[in-house]
Amino acid sequence: MSSAPESAHISSLGKGDGIRQQVLASFPLCDMTEDDLSQNPQFCVLLATLTQHLDRTGLTVPLKTELDKADQKLQSHRRQWLRSEGLHKGLQEMIQDHCVRKHHATIPPDQSMFYETMQRCLLVAQAVRLLDPSCPTSQDKTSILGLKPQQVEELMPSEKNVQRMKQSLPRELEKHLKKNCLSLLSYYQPEWESESDGLKTTKLSHLSSQLEQEKKRTESLKETCKENMVLLQRQTQLYLCELTKCIQLLQSLIMDCRLKIQTDLDRKKLDYFEAKCELVLQKVKTEMVEIQLDTYTVDSISAHRKMREKLDSELKACQAEKQSVELKLASFEILGKEFEALAEEYCKLRQEIETKNWVLKEFTH
Structure with a gap:
């Protein structure tokens, strides 16, 4: 019963080059080539079936859904943390700027009171957070100097100063954030620094959308670069495979040509060495004849001939004497x-x- 739907599903995937192209497009991170898929058709069908249940990263659809939900939740918590962290950093920057200005110019008393109150509130809040037993960073730890959060909260400024500080805080914080945004705008587009504040404010309202577009374009370029890298790796692998095949074919051609030419070359070398050997023998004989001609002249040859005749006659006489002596010796040995x-x-x-x-x-x- 299950074979019919499966076959219908396989037939719906496509055939031939279409299914292979679909598999390669669905799994860009896999190190596969079209030749690998054509040599293993069943494996290609299996991968094509898996494309209905997996995404480009190899995750299943339910897992991808859960991962997206977890990512959204993480992004939400991250935005909240970044919002509070950005606000805290902004307040610290305001306090630092006030400390710097205090050493270079005279600050009005109400402004100094504002910053001192804000600084003390931040320090008390930070200390209370560190001493809070419900805070994860303070669990299983002894209290610092034996202090309790209630003792530290007693160091808060007066309620009047705190209320006055809270009334002025949004305005001062807005000025500080606007200053930072204008600095960011000048850093992003240095040519806008000489323009008026109104025009800067107008352009500042569009800065987030421009940065978002730049971010999307950068991510798109990264994705394109990654795809190009995968394509380049695949083309490099195909090129290396084809190059290996060409090298093997060239080696076989070289071996065939070498075997055919080697016999002719060996025969020619053999003929050459035979001719060279014959030439050397003829040269040796010629040298021997020249040496004999230089050594034995006509007079020396006639003298040698006479000497040979005399020596031959003496040799014959000695041989005859030897024979007679041997006969006598034999006769004496008989006695x-x-x-x-x-x-x-x-x-x-x-x-x-x-x-x-x-x-x-x-x-x-």
């Missing part, structure tokens, strides 16, 4: 160990004869 002893004795006798002949020759000299 055995007895002949070896006789040969050693014979050698000793020959050495003694040679030694005696040498001694005899030396004596004859």
